[in-house]
Amino acid sequence: MKRFQQLLALGLTVLTLSLTPSSWAGPGHDHGDTPAMTEGAASPRFTAVSESFELVGILQGKQLTLYLDQSADNSPVPDARLELELAGQKIPVQAQGVGEFVVSLAQELPPGQHAVMVTVVTARETDLLAGELDLHEDEHSHAQTGLLAWLLYAGLALLILALSVWGLRRRFGRRHPFLGGAA
Numbered sequence: 001m002k003r004f005q006q007l008l009a010l011g012l013t014v015l016t017l018s019l020t021p022s023s024w025a026g027p028g029h030d031h032g033d034t035p036a037m038t039e040g041a042a043s044p045r046f047t048a049v050s051e052s053f054e055l056v057g058i059l060q061g062k063q064l065t066l067y068l069d070q071s072a073d074n075s076p077v078p079d080a081r082l083e084l085e086l087a088g089q090k091i092p093v094q095a096q097g098v099g100e101f102v103v104s105l106a107q108e109l110p111p112g113q114h115a116v117m118v119t120v121v122t123a124r125e126t127d128l129l130a131g132e133l134d135l136h137e138d139e140h141s142h143a144q145t146g147l148l149a150w151l152l153y154a155g156l157a158l159l160i161l162a163l164s165v166w167g168l169r170r171r172f173g174r175r176h177p178f179l180g181g182a183a
Contacts, residue, residue: 004172008168012161015157015161043058043059043060044058044059044133044134044135044136045057045058045059045133046116046131046132046133046134047131048116048118048129048130048131049071049129050071050127050128050129051071052070052071052072052120052125052127053068053069053070053071053077053120053127053129054068054069054070054071054074055067055068055069055118055120055129055131057116057131057133059109059133059135061108062104062105062106062107062108063102063103063104063105064084064086064102064103064105065096065100065101065102065103066082066084066093066100066101066102066103066118067099067100067101068080068082068099068100068101068120069099075099076097076098076099076100077098077099077120077122078098078099079122079123080095080099080120080121080122081093081095081120081121081122082101082118082119082120082121083118083119083121084103084116084117084118085115085116085117085118086103086105086109086114086115086116086117086133087109087114087115088115091103091105109133109135110135111135111136112134112135113132113133113134113135114132114133114134114135115130115132116130116131116132116133117129117130118130118131
């Protein structure tokens with residue numbers, strides 16, 4: 001019986017260690033005393049690229065910020081003028097700095113896919129960039145989904161452990177009247 005208890009303890013230890021995530025960092029991977037990064041919701045964004053220009057748009061509520069760079073060297077485009085058409089409507093664009101522009105929307109965009117067309121006008125060339133802004137309704141964060149999955153796995157592991165202990169006690173806990181003893 002003592003041998004069985006040792007094997008059971010070893011089996012439960014192996015099961016426990018295989019279900020827990022590894023949290024040990026190897027050499028060079030411990031990140032020292034730096035604070036942990038927090039997860040936050042990413043703002044919806046789009047990109048539009050041509051041979052000459054790269055445009056990134058970031059939407060925050062009713063404000064759309066546009067960043068315009070040269071495709072060749074990723075440097076901001078000086079003295080550019082933008083004309084924006086979003087979801088079929090022309091919207092005025094304000095220059096904020098070199099290669100940075102701001103658009104104020106009259107109302108927030110509804111969920112769905114919205115076509116974006118931007119005409120870039122500089123002293124040397126004019127180019128048309130096209131992209132698509134994909135907006136989704138609010139969803140649960142990945143952290144909450146991960147926590148729910150972890151709780152589900154932990155509950156499943158506890159159920160398996162409880163059923164194993166119950167089965168072992170039932171199998172080895174009862175006496176066998178046909179073994180031993182004189183008749």
